[in-house]
Amino acid sequence: MxxxxxxxxxxxxxxxxxxxxxxxxxxxxxxxxxxxxxxxxxxxxxxxxxxxxxxxxxxxxxxxxxxxxxxxxxxxxxxxxxxxxxxxxxxxxxxxxxxxxxxxxxxxxxxxxxxxxxxxxxxxxxxxxxxxxxxxxxxxxxxxxxxxxxxSTFMEPHAVASYIAKEGREKGWKTYYTVSPDYSFGRTTVDEFLKGMKANGASVDLVGQQWPGLGSSDFSQYISAIMSKKPDFLFVGQYGGDLVTFTKQAEGAGLFKAASVYAGYWMGALQALGASAPAGVISSDRAAPFYxxxxxxxxxxxxxxxxxxxxxxxxxxxxxxxxxxxxxxxxxxxxxxxxxxxxxxxxxxxxxxxxxxxxxxxxxxxxxxxPEYMGVLSKDVNAEYGIRTMDHVEKIPGSKIMMTCKAKLALQKS
Incomplete structure (x- = not known):
């Protein structure tokens, strides 16, 4: 046949x-x-x-x-x-x-x-x-x-830092806070983000950091600690189901109204949150979204x-x-x-x-x-896809955010 x-x-x-x-x-x-x-x-x-x-x-x-x-x-x-x-x-x-x-x-x-x-x-x-x-x-x-x-965890946070440094200068952000999962990805991401901010000329007054375990179900203590410091900007390294849980609890506490926020709101989290995903939050993606x-x-x-x-x-x-x-x-x-x-x-x-x-x-x-892709979550939920899509998307070329070969070779030998 x-x-x-x-x-x-x-x-x-x-x-x-x-x-x-x-x-x-x-x-x-x-x-x-x-x-x-x-x-x-x-x-x-x-x-x-x-x-x-x-x-x-x-x-x-x-x-x-x-x-x-x-x-x-x-x-x-x-x-x-x-x-x-x-x-x-x-x-x-x-x-x-x-x-x-x-x-x-x-x-x-x-x-x-x-x-x-x-x-x-x-x-x-x-x-x-x-x-x-x-x-x-x-x-x-x-x-x-x-x-x-x-x-990589060098490229992604440096792309985020180049975007945030520019936004921070325009909006007058001074105090920063980070919350990220307590393992290699989370700690490396935060470390490189802060290095990237410095490399992009940003003055960062780091007022606190939190390191929840991967798979945490209760972020209330971390959210309370963040809120008490009243940062201008919050870098969130949580992702997947952890980010969904964090978002729901943070929304209930009013965190997204109290500070400007970055988090990687990828498709799974956006689908799980629907209209509960916070509009206007800065986000990123590791490949250009299909839409x-x-x-x-x-x-x-x-x-x-x-x-x-x-x-x-x-x-x-x-x-x-x-x-x-x-x-x-x-x-x-x-x-x-x-x-x-x-x-x-x-x-x-x-x-x-x-x-x-x-x-x-x-x-x-x-x-x-x-490249890495940066943008903000849309004001409205897309009727066809049922999610907030990423608006005002900026493509950050890989050539601008990669670790140098000299630095990478040194890391390989360490």
Whole structure:
């Protein structure tokens, strides 16, 4: 029988989902190559991992529908890591030793990501990060098998700082407060934000800091401490379900009326909050939101995502899609699935992403030179998407916010 393009995609999705069955005349006769994803798909940060997995699935399905990669069909294997480094390492090692995966895709938690980098180096398997973004993944944990297509915890807070420093000068902000999760991502993000403010000429009177544990359910004590200091500006490093909980409790306490605020209100949080998301709050995104892109590729991706998963694609899905594109282009350039050849092919390469445009994988650290997007939450909830979208969007180029290669090489040697 002859399959339509829709039929090919359905068959490809069946394989991605783990069915691995033969459909059509010799559909999988060329063989199958496994890739692995160990990530968090439950709990407060689970939606980030699940939507990232969804994007990875769609990218693999497209490759399979178009004939595969070097004549091979790709099969995605996935496992829950519960945001624990030891579990992520075990999952990644099992993928490599038992399932013979040719690539790993990184998790949500940067602590897990840095731990999995060791597995990639030990067993010589390329790993691609598209959610977890701690600078140490391409720093202290770096090997030639590590690739990161998401802005790092150096890049993102420096982009935020460049935006906030300008806003602060215009609006006369003097006193600042930070609240961020108590682990590597949260602390590095705050540290780099403050360094970025200084680099952008801002005078910061830091009147307090709070470090709630990841997955906290009660932020009342932290909110009370913030309110007591009456800061002009509050930097919030919480994200995912934690940010949803923080927002609801902060709104009830009147925090958003008492101070100007930055927080990363990404799709999952916006969907959960709906009209409760605070209009006018400064936000950011690690990839251009789907509703800002007029490209046919993005329209097609958005339609497929909505049809299969019943929601609109968060940036995590877009980033996951581009991680697969990066690996696939490395394989094609190398003409092989061999990890050393793929790593060599990708180092310094320009990647052409259907959803994100072209970006370069920097040779010194394999960090993608990608932008960060800044803006404010819209006054009104978008009727079609059911969320506050990001208005007055400013694209901060990766070239302006990346750690220098000299600094990164020093970090890799530390």
């Amino acid at each position: 002859k399959l339509s393009s829709t039929g090919k995609l359905a068959v490809a999705l069946a394989l991605v989902g783990g069915a691995g069955l033969a459909f059509g005349p010799g559909a999988w006769a060329a063989g199958t190559v496994n890739v692995g994803l160990s990530t968090t798909m439950s709990g407060a940060i689970g939606p980030l991992g699940q939507s990232n997995k969804n994007g990875i699935e769609l990218a693999i399905a497209k490759i399979n529908a178009e004939g595969g990669l070097l004549g091979k069909q790709i099969k995605l294997l996935s496992a829950e890591d519960t945001a624990k480094p030891a579990t992520g390492v075990t999952n990644a090692r099992n993928f490599v030793l038992s399932d013979k995966v040719k690539a790993l895709f990184g998790p949500v938690s940067s602590a897990v990501g840095s731990a999995e980098a060791g597995v990639a180096a030990q067993y010589k398997v390329p790993i691609f990060y598209s959610v977890s973004n701690d600078v140490d993944q391409t720093g202290r944990s770096f090997s030639k098998y590590v690739f990161q297509v998401v802005p 800002l892109s007029p490209s046919e590729d993005m329209k097609s991706f958005t339609k497929e995502y909505h049809s299969k998963f019943g929601g609109w694609p968060p940036s995590w899905a877009i980033l996951g899609y581009s991680a697969v594109e990066t690996w696939a282009q490395g394989v094609k350039k190398a003409g092989s699935f061999d990890a050393d050849k793929v790593a060599a092919a990708l180092s310094g390469a320009t990647i052409h992403s259907a959803l994100r445009g072209s970006f370069t994988i920097r040779e010194c650290d394999h960090q993608a030179e990608v």
